[in-house]
Amino acid sequence: MDDKDIVSLYFDRNEQAIAESERTYGTYCRTVAMGILDNASDAEECVNDTWVAAWGSIPPHRPTLLRTYLGKLTRNIAINRLRSRRRQKRHPEFMLSLSELSECIPAPEEELDTRLRDLLDEFLAAAEPLDRKLFVGRHWYNRSVSVLAQGYGLTPNAVSVRLSRMREKLRTFLNERGYEP
């Protein structure tokens, strides 16, 4: 069943939509959640919440890329779950990725700063494809440098250097547009 068919099930209010989403994208969403939460049971709950959120948002929303739409829902739910963890341990890889990101992106007052998001899109659009994939892989999927290195056939040092240059460019790009980390 492809994305279009699954989205049609949501529009028909057919509960099979959840089963098909789980079958097709369950593993993907679990991976996204695990990248932030580092806890299998939390990730599982997070994925279940994703199906509820998808059921509530489709319709009216009609995603063109269902996988990334569900991935975004999962990531937001996982981040919100992380917010509620006050003193509990947080995923070290995610916190490291976030720490690197905060070197070049200012922390917005609101959870979603749309202007900043648009600038990020503009920056990513202008980046080299490989650099963009590495950057999104590091800071959206929270993959470690070693995983990225193996995944793209590069040395860990090459990945680190490329990511570091990307962050420096992003810092300059945002500075020129009035944002300071």
Added chain:
Amino acid sequence: MKRLNIASTFTDINELYIAEAADMPYASAVIPKKQRGNAFTRFLNSGIGVAMICGIVAIGVTLGVLMMGWNDDPVSPVGNAVTSTAPETSATATSFAFSYEIAPAKDDYEPGETLTVTTEVENLGESFTVKGSSQAFHAAAWLIPHGSTDIHNAEGKINGNFAIREDYVIQTIETGDIGRHRGSILLPETASGIYDLVLSYGDEYQVFENAVRVGTAVIESFAFSYSISPIKN
């Protein structure tokens, strides 16, 4: 925590970039490579095994050319254009047996057409458990231009993406288990000529040559399928 607002904002970046980074061309190498299969399978997986199989295949090809070409067509005996349909099964033994079907089934496709690819992978080796913490082990299928040597290059994929991509994070795969996957390939408007289909599962893959022809193309060589395993970076 204000820092988490950065994460929230970054979550909402363009979905195309998220999709683009979802698949890594060498992702199957993320988990530590482990030897699978029995002694015979491991021998086949070794360099000597591959060399022997290549030798046998080469002898078979030579005999085949001699018998089919020179005996049957005395006018233009060698190098005849041979139109071939996609092979259906694996030509060599590996830990996994790959097979596939493409729908609609026909000899030539048109640019812009959508193909449905259904694959089957059978575990012929020992049972094993995938223990990856990220997108470590996956089943995938994609098209590459015929003869392309860099099959892992994501840029080389005909539509820039996998036709099939299914990740296994923690799962035990028993001997004889068959994994079935289905996906679609949108042939771009610029597609033309002959394409090979690559099926991968974990650290093994198989290339099915001449799987898809777009337009009216003629294959000027014999069609073979082959496999190399495990993948070496």
